[in-house]
Amino acid sequence: MTAFAPLHSTLMLTLATSCGLDATSHPPSAMTDAPSETIDTTALLDTATLGAGCFWCVEAVFTELKGVRSVTSGYMGGHVKDPDYKRVCTGTTGHAEVARIIYDPKVISFDELLEVFWLTHDPTTLNRQGNDVGTQYRSVIFTHSQEQMDKARAYKQKLDESAAYPAPIVTEIVPAEVFYPAENYHQDYYAQNPDQGYCRYVIRPKLEKFRKVFAEKLER
Numbered sequence: 415m416t417a418f419a420p421l422h423s424t425l426m427l428t429l430a431t432s433c434g435l436d437a438t439s440h441p442p443s444a445m446t447d448a449p450s451e452t453i454d455t456t457a458l459l460d461t462a463t464l465g466a467g468c469f470w471c472v473e474a475v476f477t478e479l480k481g482v483r484s485v486t487s488g489y490m491g492g493h494v495k496d497p498d499y500k501r502v503c504t505g506t507t508g509h510a511e512v513a514r515i516i517y518d519p520k521v522i523s524f525d526e527l528l529e530v531f532w533l534t535h536d537p538t539t540l541n542r543q544g545n546d547v548g549t550q551y552r553s554v555i556f557t558h559s560q561e562q563m564d565k566a567r568a569y570k571q572k573l574d575e576s577a578a579y580p581a582p583i584v585t586e587i588v589p590a591e592v593f594y595p596a597e598n599y600h601q602d603y604y605a606q607n608p609d610q611g612y613c614r615y616v617i618r619p620k621l622e623k624f625r626k627v628f629a630e631k632l633e634r
Contacts, residue, residue: 432545433468433612434503459483460519462527463490463556463590465510466535467543472513474604474617475534475624480633481521486514487596487603490556491588499597505548512556514593524562526631528569531555534624538581544616553583556590563587 466472469487477485489497492509502509515527535543537553557563566587574583595601604617625632 433470433616434546434548458519459516460524461558461590462515462517462524462562463512463558463593464515464527464531465490465512465552465554465556466531466537467511467546467551467553468612468616469511469513469596469600470603470612471535471543471617471620472511473602474621475530476513476515476527477602477605478621478625478632479517479522479527479530479628480631481518482515482633483518484516487600488512488514489550489594489596490591491554497594499600502550503548505550507550509550509594510552510554511550511596512554512593514595522631524565525569528555528566530624530628530631532569532573533627534620536579537583537585538579540584553585555585555587557587558590563589 464472464476473485473487476482488511489502489507489509490512492502492507494501494507494509497507497509501507502511517527535553539553541547541549541552543551543553555562555566557566570583570585570587573579599606604613604621607613608618
């Protein structure tokens with residue numbers, strides 16, 4: 415396991431606006447399947463699925479890391495089959511907004527992904543990130559193997575024992591379930607909508623701080 419970095423408090427941002435469903439945040443769009451991914455099948459890739467509030471933020475952060483081949487926004491952990499964004503936003507389907515990360519473990523480890531995960535959101539607030547409130551915004555690690563489960567639990571325990579945060583970590587660590595890709599307009603949302611309000615005032619400042627802290631891990 416990689417060394418546990420000290421908590422960069424300047425990276426943690428209080429969200430001044432919400433990414434919840436509203437007329438200004440989400441332009442009307444047909445509910446279609448997410449675009450297919452082009453992945454180099456010659457490489458031995460792995461999967462991580464993380465929830466840390468609005469999936470627009472999570473996707474924007476992890477897309478920039480070396481070794482990450484693709485990031486897909488979607489839903490996991492609920493009890494309703496084939497959920498759509500409108501239903502997930504009600505908080506009644508049980509799903510969390512997540513990012514499915516396909517990565518090359520020879521380039522970036524699961525431990526390094528966890529480090530970025532812990533430091534780019536507040537894992538001490540239950541079912542909330544800033545103004546995004548509801549179980550769909552919960553902090554959660556969906557594990558794809560026993561090794562991922564063990565690593566995530568150990569990392570969480572060490573962070574709590576070191577008092578890296580002023581309050582206990584409430585992040586769920588549970589086995590991965592069915593992943594449902596979000597609608598097309600959610601994919602690459604920040605890249606496609608850099609001047610949208612939430613992107614300008616929440617995601618952009620977070621990315622700027624993230625790039626400074628993790629400069630050596632960035633693809634570009």
